[in-house]
Amino acid sequence: MQEHARLTGIGASEGVAVGPVFVHRPGELKPDRERIPEGEVDAELERFKASVAVVVERLAETADELRDAGNESEAGIFDAHAEMAEDPDLQEGVEERVRDLQSPEAAILEVGEEYAGMFAAMDDEYMAARADDVRDVAAQIASQLMGREATGLASLGTPSVVLASSLAPSDTARIPKGMALGFVTAEGSKTSHVSIMARSMGIPAVVGVGPRLEGVFDAKVAAVDGSEGYAVADPDPETVEGFEAKMRTMAEERTALEKYRYVEARTSDGRRIEVAANLGSAKDAEDAISQGAEGVGLFRTEFLFMERDQLPTEEEQYESYSAVTRAFGERPVVIRTLDVGGDKDLPGVDQPVEENPFLGWRGIRMCLDVPELFKPQLRALLRAGAHGNLKIMFPMVADVSEIRAAKKILDECRDELESEGTEFGPVSVGVMVETPAAAILAEALAPEVDFFSIGTNDLVQYTLAADRGNERLRHLQSADHPAVLKLIGLTCQAARDASIWVGVCGEAAGEPALIPKLVELGVTELSMSAPSIARAKKIVSEL
Amino acid sequence: MVEREVTVVPKEGLHARPAAMFVKEAKRYTSTDIVVVKGETEANAKSSLKLMTLGAKHGDTLIIRADGDEEEAAADALAALISQEEE
Numbered sequence: 001m002q003e004h005a006r007l008t009g010i011g012a013s014e015g016v017a018v019g020p021v022f023v024h025r026p027g028e029l030k031p032d033r034e035r036i037p038e039g040e041v042d043a044e045l046e047r048f049k050a051s052v053a054v055v056v057e058r059l060a061e062t063a064d065e066l067r068d069a070g071n072e073s074e075a076g077i078f079d080a081h082a083e084m085a086e087d088p089d090l091q092e093g094v095e096e097r098v099r100d101l102q103s104p105e106a107a108i109l110e111v112g113e114e115y116a117g118m119f120a121a122m123d124d125e126y127m128a129a130r131a132d133d134v135r136d137v138a139a140q141i142a143s144q145l146m147g148r149e150a151t152g153l154a155s156l157g158t159p160s161v162v163l164a165s166s167l168a169p170s171d172t173a174r175i176p177k178g179m180a181l182g183f184v185t186a187e188g189s190k191t192s193h194v195s196i197m198a199r200s201m202g203i204p205a206v207v208g209v210g211p212r213l214e215g216v217f218d219a220k221v222a223a224v225d226g227s228e229g230y231a232v233a234d235p236d237p238e239t240v241e242g243f244e245a246k247m248r249t250m251a252e253e254r255t256a257l258e259k260y261r262y263v264e265a266r267t268s269d270g271r272r273i274e275v276a277a278n279l280g281s282a283k284d285a286e287d288a289i290s291q292g293a294e295g296v297g298l299f300r301t302e303f304l305f306m307e308r309d310q311l312p313t314e315e316e317q318y319e320s321y322s323a324v325t326r327a328f329g330e331r332p333v334v335i336r337t338l339d340v341g342g343d344k345d346l347p348g349v350d351q352p353v354e355e356n357p358f359l360g361w362r363g364i365r366m367c368l369d370v371p372e373l374f375k376p377q378l379r380a381l382l383r384a385g386a387h388g389n390l391k392i393m394f395p396m397v398a399d400v401s402e403i404r405a406a407k408k409i410l411d412e413c414r415d416e417l418e419s420e421g422t423e424f425g426p427v428s429v430g431v432m433v434e435t436p437a438a439a440i441l442a443e444a445l446a447p448e449v450d451f452f453s454i455g456t457n458d459l460v461q462y463t464l465a466a467d468r469g470n471e472r473l474r475h476l477q478s479a480d481h482p483a484v485l486k487l488i489g490l491t492c493q494a495a496r497d498a499s500i501w502v503g504v505c506g507e508a509a510g511e512p513a514l515i516p517k518l519v520e521l522g523v524t525e526l527s528m529s530a531p532s533i534a535r536a537k538k539i540v541s542e543l
Numbered sequence: 544m545v546e547r548e549v550t551v552v553p554k555e556g557l558h559a560r561p562a563a564m565f566v567k568e569a570k571r572y573t574s575t576d577i578v579v580v581k582g583e584t585e586a587n588a589k590s591s592l593k594l595m596t597l598g599a600k601h602g603d604t605l606i607i608r609a610d611g612d613e614e615e616a617a618a619d620a621l622a623a624l625i626s627q628e629e630e
Binding site: 079080083084087088089090115118119122124126127130134353 | 591
């Protein structure tokens with residue numbers, strides 16, 4: 001064994017850890033029985049169905065947990081696995097074999113392997129990866145049938161650094177909470193399942209170390225530095241000390257931020273900057289408050305409308321908007337009206353197929369055209385306004401006439417509620433400044449509204465004509481660009497002249513390098529993902 | 544029974560999200576059998592595994608064959624879906 005072996009890889013998830021090694025070696029799963037007696041076909045098929053149901057439920061639970069944690073893309077993997085487990089062709093294949101008296105555990109492994117073989121043989125990286133997915137799912141069903149855990153990871157009882165050639169999503173998901181100190185894998189990249197999972201769990205990870213990793217599988221202790229991207233097997237006392245010092249520093253930094261968590265951030269010249277959270281669902285309100293959120297700068301309402309067969313009712317929307325408004329009491333909650341376009345399906349709305357959904361019929365453009373979509377949302381918002389400090393924000397505004405039309409419909413809704421005798425509250429109205437047009441026309445828009453909130457993500461994309469998802473255009477994807485800053489400046493100037501406030505609710509609001517610039521331009525509210533709040537308050541306090 | 548000939552539009556082919564959406568749509572037509580044909584190979588439109596083994600790529604020609612109570616609606620909806628650009 002090579003002592004103090006240093007293994008360099010890709011730092012996939014920040015942080016450092018030192019701990020005992022646990023090697024995950026997924027042994028080939030062997031069926032307990034190959035054949036079954038003739039009279040037991042029906043009973044075995046029942047067992048198979050029951051096992052599939054258990055696996056599907058477990059996968060769906062994991063997907064829900066990830067979704068609640070805001071991890072949509074990882075949740076999608078588990079959705080896909082659940083669907084594979086229920087796949088009609090997979091089931092049929094197993095059923096046929098069981099009728100021929102093969103045991104269901106042997107059958108599912110065989111059928112899974114058949115599909116895996118087909119996928120692996122396809123000349124396509126994406127499909128080759130699906131081979132592992134099918135194997136993973138088949139192994140889970142077989143393990144369930146045989147009443148055993150698919151991997152030792154599920155019974156890990158000592159907090160450990162996990163070493164493995166690769167880790168499947170079902171592997172990481174089944175490690176008991178708190179038992180993984182770090183991950184080191186031979187395969188993988190920053191975007192592998194394990195990397196994304198590690199980041200969402202806040203566990204340091206080094207991936208893509210290469211086959212050298214197997215050479216240290218007999219190590220007792222491992223140290224992982226996920227920030228620098230290396231691991232040390234059986235570190236000497238000096239190395240351990242270095243790691244421990246780094247852990248202390250990082251903990252100290254966290255504590256240093258801790259004291260800023262609940263302060264009201266003010267610059268040294270006394271300007272008060274509100275630091276708020278961006279939320280996607282009312283469930284996340286408590287967490288945001290505990291992280292120091294002084295309000296909600298952007299509450300997205302899309303989730304209420306997605307993945308369903310019918311539009312949500314006014315009542316359903318009212319419940320959700322009231323929940324988040326109540327949670328924040330007197331603190332402001334800015335709720336954005338529906339911003340969906342041709343890129344996402346909306347039940348009951350006839351959406352045309354568009355060449356450029358991001359430049360298409362979306363946001364306020366769609367809402368103004370479809371009153372049966374817009375009015376229930378506005379009524380629900382007005383009603384929820386009775387329970388706190390609710391503000392309505394309209395997305396994708398590019399013209400003054402749009403905001404006037406939206407306000408007119410809002411007035412109609414108010415009149416309706418009034419004549420029905422339904423309770424509603426005072427709400428203020430704002431524009432989400434995300435089209436260059438809105439920033440350029442800020443002077444004309446400002447007298448119409450109570451506030452502006454700059455959506456930097458889209459403002460950057462539209463101003464620099466650079467697709468947000470295009471990897472090659474990364475240098476054109478930051479708000480720290482003179483053209484974007486100029487538009488932000490215009491917006492702030494117009495707001496000052498009209499005595500309304502300006503917030504920023506894009507990623508830029510939480511970026512340490514940008515916060516000073518935004519504050520200097522005149523922004524008085526910064527809204528970001530909750531974990532960034534304490535750091536933003538610290539930066540503001542030091543200005 | 545009805546048939547529709549379509550060209551695969553999504554850049555990723557009939558993979559990942561497009562495949563998942565396709566299967567989801569196909570499953571809505573519970574009383575209609577739907578198969579997707581590529582060359583000599585046929586796949587159950589309600590099985591994402593089988594569908595992916597077709598390896599249908601951007602620009603490939605497929606035949607959607609539906610048989611059952613809602614065959615017209617199913618074939619039209621699925622043909623439209625696969626002729627659609629992804630975001």
